[in-house]
Amino acid sequence: MIDAKTFTTRAAFVLGCGLLAACGGTTTSMDMDDDGAEQRAEDAVALINRVSGDIDTLQPGLPAAAISDVPTSGAAVFEGIGALNYYTRTSAGGLTTDTQVFTFLGDAELEVTFGATPVDTNITGDVTNIIATDENDTLVDVTGFWTVNSGRIGTTSSPSTVSLSYESELLAFGRPFNNSGVLRGLLRTGGDGDNGRALDAIDRDTPVGSDIEDLFVDIAIVAEN
Secondary structure (H helix, E strand, O other), X not given: OOOHHHHHHHHHHHHHOOOOHHHHOOEOOOOOOHHHHHHHHHHHHHHHHHHHEEOOOOEEOOOEOOHHHOOOOOEEEEEXXXXXXXXXXXXXXXXXXXXXXXXXXXXXXXXXXXXXXXXXXXXXXXXXXXEEEEOOOOEEEOEEEEEEEEEEEOOOOOOOEEEEEEEEEEEXXXXXXXXXXXXXXXEEOOOOOOOOOEEEEEEEEEEOOOXXXXXXXXXXXXXXO
């Protein structure tokens, strides 16, 4: 089960320390300005706070959906953000330090199919319009793709979980960023009559094969309908 507090802490770092910091940096894209990136990052943090909770104010996010909250038929489109945070990890004197290297932010759109059992459910979609920043606050457009190939919604026990199988092949800063795996998280509800309101899922602390030593990545998708 996803730890919403940990998720929010990490995701806020991904976006707040990444793209918000890039507002004062340089840009290598003629059609993208720092103000636009700043607004996207601020909107993303607001979405995370709304769905997963605000770690600074201790304001809770949307409640995790109970099985009784999950629709058993139909489909819905969820829209939100996808984020990747690449960081190096060092240990000294019993302390572990993570240092951000690259941060990516894109627009997520997922089609969620509900069903009576997990095998009757599915989640597919893409993360597009991706931008990235590096440790020097250089802001760039990203080419390539990030796809959610399939997904499942838990329908047998509360809270209702989600899993998203993803694959990405991205190019930025003259280097490839390729990832695949499964994001795991929660389906969330807005209350009576507003079931299946949002979802958040993450894959944390994943080692990355790279010429950069001890490189890890956190990958997250947060969306609502």
